[in-house]
Amino acid sequence: xxxxxxxxxxxxxxxxxxxxxxxxxxxxxxxxxxxxxxxxxxxxxxxxxxxxxxxxxxxxxxxxxxxxxxxxxxxxxxxxxxxxxxxxxxxxxxxxxxxxxxxxxxxxxxxxxxxxxxxxxxxxxxxxxxxxxxxxxxxxxxxxxxxxxxxxxxxxxxxxxxxxxxxxxxxxxxxxxxxxxxxxxxxxxxxxxxxxxxxxxxxxxxxxxxxxxxxxxxxxxxxxxxxxxxxxxxxxxxxxxxxxxxxxxxxxxxxxxxxxxxxxxxxxxxxxxxxxxxxxxxxxxxxxxxxxxxxxxxxxxxxxxxxxxxxxxxxxxxxxxxxxxxxxxxxxxxxxxxxxxxxxxxxxxxxxxxxxxxxxxxxxxxxxxxxxxxxxxxxxxxxxxxxxxxxxxxxxxxxxxxxxxxxxxxxxxxxxxxxxxxxxxxxxxxxxxxxxxxxxxxxxxxxxxxxxxxxxxxxxxxxxxxxxxxxxxxxxxxxxxxxxxx
Ligand SMILES: Cc1ncc(C[n+]2csc(CCOP(=O)(O)OP(=O)(O)O)c2C)c(N)n1
Ligand code: SF4
Numbered sequence: 001x002x003x004x005x006x007x008x009x010x011x012x013x014x015x016x017x018x019x020x021x022x023x024x025x026x027x028x029x030x031x032x033x034x035x036x037x038x039x040x041x042x043x044x045x046x047x048x049x050x051x052x053x054x055x056x057x058x059x060x061x062x063x064x065x066x067x068x069x070x071x072x073x074x075x076x077x078x079x080x081x082x083x084x085x086x087x088x089x090x091x092x093x094x095x096x097x098x099x100x101x102x103x104x105x106x107x108x109x110x111x112x113x114x115x116x117x118x119x120x121x122x123x124x125x126x127x128x129x130x131x132x133x134x135x136x137x138x139x140x141x142x143x144x145x146x147x148x149x150x151x152x153x154x155x156x157x158x159x160x161x162x163x164x165x166x167x168x169x170x171x172x173x174x175x176x177x178x179x180x181x182x183x184x185x186x187x188x189x190x191x192x193x194x195x196x197x198x199x200x201x202x203x204x205x206x207x208x209x210x211x212x213x214x215x216x217x218x219x220x221x222x223x224x225x226x227x228x229x230x231x232x233x234x235x236x237x238x239x240x241x242x243x244x245x246x247x248x249x250x251x252x253x254x255x256x257x258x259x260x261x262x263x264x265x266x267x268x269x270x271x272x273x274x275x276x277x278x279x280x281x282x283x284x285x286x287x288x289x290x291x292x293x294x295x296x297x298x299x300x301x302x303x304x305x306x307x308x309x310x311x312x313x314x315x316x317x318x319x320x321x322x323x324x325x326x327x328x329x330x331x332x333x334x335x336x337x338x339x340x341x342x343x344x345x346x347x348x349x350x351x352x353x354x355x356x357x358x359x360x361x362x363x364x365x366x367x368x369x370x371x372x373x374x375x376x377x378x379x380x381x382x383x384x385x386x387x388x389x390x391x392x393x394x395x396x397x398x399x400x401x402x403x404x405x406x407x408x409x410x411x412x413x414x415x416x417x418x419x420x421x422x423x424x425x426x427x428x429x430x431x432x433x434x435x436x437x438x439x440x441x442x443x444x445x446x447x448x449x450x451x452x453x454x455x456x457x458x459x460x461x462x463x464x465x466x467x468x469x470x471x472x473x474x475x476x477x478x479x480x481x482x483x484x485x486x
Contacts, residue, residue, distance in 0.1 A: 009043035032232020034222025081112020084119035123180030307371025317348035332360035424465035431469025
């Protein structure tokens, strides 16, 4: 039974704070745009099913990218067209979540055409709302895969021609040839009668997921007055009179009645099992080091390691993360690739925690390992108050400017040279950090390094470098700054 809701759905945020302090009560959509209405119908359905606290909305790339400013639920923004892949990952990791993939036609049928095909073919238990406005709204009205033959867009100024650009892709018809999808329907945002059908279809798509029935996709024909260069009323009429001739409304597949609910047993893995899966167990047997007692200031660190390409920055991060795994912590390792690899700074972000980790990236850093000056310049201010900065004082000839953090000046490159290989400055820093934080045992780190390093001739030099770093800190030499202080 459909309930009338005459107020703002609870599944929307109270205010739409797109920019801090903007406090908007309205959406950013153009007048007459279908997205706002569809958002409201989804939010009402979420209220009705009471799924707000377990729903995850995947925002696409396109006009609806800001869904996360409106829906008061879990929100993830996916790269262009990749929402079905992101939805798959979330649903499989958390089967109890209600995952909504919200996508435009450029996003779903263009760049993401392959993604949706395979998610549908796998029968993922997700709900996809496919907003078909036959154009790329956000980027200035370019042709979409669903643009009609003869329709003028900025990239088809003489109208789409089948010969040049092919035919409009009919997603519901296409997916209906697949075995797995449970429910495929095309509806339209036009008059009140059609809006009620959209409402019903949205509810059904969500209900299917709640009952574990499988893949549902609701294609919603939606006006884009701005993209089409029409007044809102004309745009609505154009959906009715023109768009629907190519994209006929109706149910293209409905196996809801016979679809058996999927029962997923979620297995909890023990730390030992995880190590085995990751191939991190010693000689194939279960192997875990004890977690040492760690001073409160060094617990659960979010670590940034930064330097230039060739300094083994990412490898150092891997060693930290793997040592953390072997010591029974939760951990993430997030490398940053980008233009940096061509000579600037390379960096990675590691989290080591006693608790489950929500995101691999935090706004603040507890520990910064700066291997060169640009890294210190760039990340010094991201370190939290009372955090820790390890400075490779061989290459950084200035003091840390902050006076509210702890600093270890370690001449890592020189110490590495002393053991005969400049490249193991990263291992020196690993030794220094291990000695300072005592977050894992040095046996654990050495074992990890030995397991990880493929060329066995490096084992000795790695170990020496690691010990040099440890000794340097344990002997309290790190307070002395060797280089010129600017
Ligand atoms: C990888 C990538 N390619 C291209 C773009 C540019 N881009 C942004 S939105 C968009 C089209 C979105 O159109 P549609 O999915 O139909 O959504 P609408 O804006 O109409 O709601 C494109 C091509 C991008 N952001 N990322
Ligand atoms: S450009 Fe089109 S799809 Fe985007 S907000 Fe405006 S009307 Fe809506």
